[in-house]
Structures are given as structure tokens and as C-alpha cells.
Amino acid sequence: MSDSPSNLPRWDAEETHPDLCVKLREVFREVRDPEIGMDLIQLGLVRNVAIVDEKIKIDMILTTPYCPYAPMLMESARRKAEVAGEMTAEVAYGKEVWDQSMMEDGTSFDWGLF
Numbered sequence: 001m002s003d004s005p006s007n008l009p010r011w012d013a014e015e016t017h018p019d020l021c022v023k024l025r026e027v028f029r030e031v032r033d034p035e036i037g038m039d040l041i042q043l044g045l046v047r048n049v050a051i052v053d054e055k056i057k058i059d060m061i062l063t064t065p066y067c068p069y070a071p072m073l074m075e076s077a078r079r080k081a082e083v084a085g086e087m088t089a090e091v092a093y094g095k096e097v098w099d100q101s102m103m104e105d106g107t108s109f110d111w112g113l114f
Contacts, residue, residue, distance in 0.1 A: 009102075012050040020085055024049060024056075027080035034069055040077060044102030047094045049081075056081045056089035063098050 014021050028040040040046050040060070048059040058077060062070050074091045081089035096102075 009044070009047050011046075011048050013056075017051050020051070020056075021049065023084040024081055027084045028077060031073060031076045031080060033063070033067075033073060036063065040073070042104045043098075044104060045073070045098070046077065047096055051085075051087075054087055056085045056087060058089060058091045059094040060091050061094040061096050061098050 011021055013024075024046075025041055028046055029042075031040045032038065033040075033043065036043070043063060045062065046058060046060050048057075050057045058081060060074060060077060062073070067073070070093075074093070078089045078091045081091075
């Protein structure tokens with residue numbers, strides 16, 4: 001899994017299920033951090049997606065370790081993935097520490113507002 005030029009991580013599932021990855025990116029854009037107002041893809045929070053034993057496995061991080069919206073964001077991502085992929089999904093909290101370089105190209109945010 002390496003970063004592509006657009007700062008989006010390259011998901012393992014892109015090799016095996018490219019059409020599903022397109023759908024997942026679309027539905028993950030519907031999940032917004034209510035505090036920041038940006039979606040999971042803009043923020044670069046979905047770090048990997050893999051299909052293992054007919055299950056969608058999502059590695060996701062958060063902008064801060066103690067994000068009060070973590071359960072809601074992770075559960076929303078799981079539910080959206082299950083609908084889009086028509087199979088069971090699970091979300092694991094990734095080990096990477098988020099920073100602004102993970103954000104989608106062209107996305108900017110003034111962190112001084114918080």
C-alpha cells in the first residue's frame with residue numbers, strides 16, 4: 001500500500017476489485033466528520049481496503065486519537081461499505097498517525113479555526 005500522487009492511499013482491493021473501490025470511494029465521501037465538515041476521502045482517513053474471504057476489511061484512522069466522533073465515523077463507514085459491496089464489512093483502527101499530507105489533493109483546511 002503506497003501513496004499515489006493524489007495523496008490517496010493505494011488500497012489492496014484496487015488490484016482485485018477495482019469497480020468496488022470506485023463505489024466505496026463514492027460512499028465514503030458521504031461520511032463527513034461533523035466537526036471539520038470534510039469527508040473520509042478528503043481527509044485521507046481510509047488507509048486501506050482489502051477483500052478477504054468475501055469480507056470487506058477497512059483500515060481507517062482518525063484526525064485525532066480521541067476524536068469524539070470516532071464510533072460514529074467508523075460505524076458509518078462500515079455500513080456504507082456493506083451496502084455498496086453487498087457483503088460483510090469490518091473496520092479496524094489503523095496504526096498510522098494522521099497528518100495534513102494525507103489529505104486529498106486540492107483540499108485545504110485552516111486548523112487555526114479550532
